[in-house]
Amino acid sequence: MAQRHPPLAELHADCGASTTPFGGWEMPVTFESIRTEHTAVRESAGIFDVSHMSEIEVTGPDSTTLTNRLTTNDVAALSPGEAQYSCITREDGVMLDDTVVYRLDDHEGYPAYLVVPNAGHDAQFTDRWQTHRNKWALDATVENTTDQWAMFAVQGPNSPELLAAATDETVTELGRFEHTPSEIEGVSCIVARTGYTGEDGFEILCPTADAEAVWAAFDCQPCGLGARDTLRIEMGFLLSGQDFDPDDQPRTPYEAGVGFTVDLETDFVGRDALADQHETGPDQQFVGITMLDRGVPREGYPIVDSDGEQIGELTSGTMSPTLNEGVGLGYLDTAHTATGHPVEIVVRGNPKQAEVTELPFVSK
């Protein structure tokens, strides 16, 4: 399948961005350097092109029921202007993806939702929503609108003033996970107070054709997927396809540390399996690990105890640009997950001292 490109691919190349394939998209990975971009977001502000994210719009009389039965959180709790973090699970409770569900203004008198799963999942989940709609004989329209939207994230402590300058003060009154229609450079956008960095910040959806004007409205450091990854690792946020993956790293929301997205009072695909695991507790849990010896933890490195017995595996890791320490994320047998528990990370065959650390690594 041909690689997909964000609408501003040429503009990014002209700015010196290097790119990487990610989820079927060719995306900027760095503009300056990961450290420069990471620091800009922690100390001032940065802008990310996240147009690789999927957008699926769900409307019609049964839009709430359909989306509620395919996601773990309680969609019915959302009012227009609110959004929630959620998971999409299989029958066995394993996460297919994590997602943000935005309740939009009602459409033709019925609730309307924008479901935003991760890169490259748009066709799969459009099909999943349509197939289940038909199976359950529900009345809803499901449309894959990924190619109609560009998405940018403006993140960092200075992001409110950048947004206020680009649009108006009302967007700075948004609470976390609230969103509003807003005009930027005369373009009708959706502005949400959401992000993936741990900083205060906003995500902006705008029509693809107007992407350049909206991007140019924010005078701050352009950032690539490299800094997006180090920022989210410092916060302990999951990366779909890496920290969990239905084929390579099958995990439930409870194992992955996002049990707070699961509302067992709602009826959704995977609910019964998750109710069982909620009773028994997961065998492994997602934890943060900090290196005590010199070294950089990486995806796939084994976690062992002092006898060399494997007790877990890292799924992500990096040298934290904020802490200048090696930090990793991964799954560990539940018996070893207490904060401060000593473990060893096997780096190229050599065990290195490390310890379990409470997430986030960088407190906000």
Place this chain on the structure above:
Amino acid sequence: MSFDVPDDLRYLESHEWTTTDADTVRIGITDFAQDELGDVVFVELPAVGDEIAAEEAFGVVESIKAVSDLYAPLSGEVTAVNETLFDQPELVNDDPFGDGWMLEIAPSDESELDELLSASAYREQIA
């Protein structure tokens, strides 16, 4: 973008450089290599007294995003290690041909120098 490629050094295709002195040579990675890697955060090097062999891995350099093996341009015994890099790995980015050097070795086979790329040949490779 143009990268520094000093004329008086010899190069490996895998982007390591060496000086050409008779008794002791100095080894590091090139300006091009450090730029490709991005922010260097960790360097793993052999100890003084270890033997390294031409074109075999002698250590590891890690940037925030990647892990790369380091290959020896020449064979010989390690006579000095730039331990400053353990605390300041960013020197590899800041000054790859100067303070970012990695090892000094006593080369065991002078003829291996002939196998290495000249500055002009290396410039062509990265062009």
